[in-house]
Structures are given as C-alpha cells and as structure tokens.
Amino acid sequence: FTLSSEEKAEGFRILFDGTNLDNWTGNKKDYTVESGNIVLYPPTEGSGGNLYTSEEFDNFIFRFEFMLTPGANNGLGIRTPSSGDAAYSGMELQILDNTAPIYANLEEYQYHGSVYGVIPAKRGALKPVGEWNYQEVIADGDNIKITLNGTTIVDGNLREASKDGTIDGKNHPGLLNPNGHIGFLGHGSKVKFKNIRVKDL
Secondary structure (H helix, E strand, O other): OOOHHHHHHOOOEEEEEEEOOOOOEEOOOOOEEEEEEEOOOOOOOOOOOEEEEEOOOOOOOEEEEEEEEOOOOEEEEEEEEOOOOHHOEEEEEEEEEOOOOOOOOOOOHHHOOOOOOEEOOOOOOOOOOOEEEEEEEEEEEEEEEEOOOOOOEEEEEHHHOOOOOOOOOOOOOOOOOOOOEEEEEEEOOOEEEEEEEEOOO
C-alpha cells in the first residue's frame, strides 16, 4: 500500500503498508500479516486480544479498510491506554456484522460505527459480509465524525453526549482522554484490515 499523491500532500502517513507490524504493539501472534492484510485469527479460547499502534495520538484523521466474516465482532479503540477495557478506559468504535441473526436485539449504541455506549451510529452503510468497507474517523477535541463507505454515520460531541450520563448508563472514565493509542480490539472473530493511514491534526 502506498499513499496517493493527495494524501501525501495532505500529510497522511502509513501505519500499515501490507508487509509488517513494525508500527504496532500488543497481540502480534493472533493478528498476522497475510496477503497484504492484517488478519485476526482468534484462538479457540478467547477473544484474540488487541493490537495497538506503538504511538499515541490526540487529534487525527484515521483511514482504513476492513472486511467482516459472518457475525464478526471487533472494535476500533481510540485514545485508549494499552491495557484495560478500551470501551471504558478509552473509547471503542464498534466494528460489527450487525446483520447477523445473533445481533438481532442490539442496543442502539452497539451497531457498527457507534461510539460504544455513548453515541449511536446511523445504519445501512455497511457493505455485505465478505466485501471491503472503507472507513474514516476524525477525532478533533471532543468531536467525533465517522464516515463509512462515503456515508456519515456518526457526527457527535463526546462531552455533549455524556453530560447527563451515557446512554448505556455506565461509567466511561476514559471517554474524554486527550490522547492514547489507536487499536483493533478482538472479540473472538476473524476480521481483516488493510490500507491503514493517519494524519495528525
């Protein structure tokens, strides 16, 4: 993977070029590089763990592509420490095949792209399972904007969304972290990722 001339000019840089995990830390056993992709093969017992950027980021634009398998569940952690449950110690943006029958009764804040427990995402922009999806996440201060395959699915303010408590009723102590790692959060499913790049804001 190489950056387009436009992205180079805009100041993007590559976090995964399809060949190695040099910019990453965490579970490099179950997250493997295969045919230009990061592929999580979760162990028979357990979630598959997490793979984090070595670097920490504060405000950024993060672009990546992902492919789901039937019923797949993963997450994108942002501004998260490299330990603890990223959904609470940082924040987790859902990566989920919410078309699967096992997810027929999700809460609104659990659908793909939602800031887990805090800001629900619009539905209907995911491509069918087995096709590549393109997602952009803009984290700028308390504002989070997520675009999936060209459709804006989240455009919200974290402070505003949590000022009277979060919609899941839980404590999210890391929600307003100024910075932290970006990571893929395994939940026991095979998922593929590629073409990962970031721009500092």
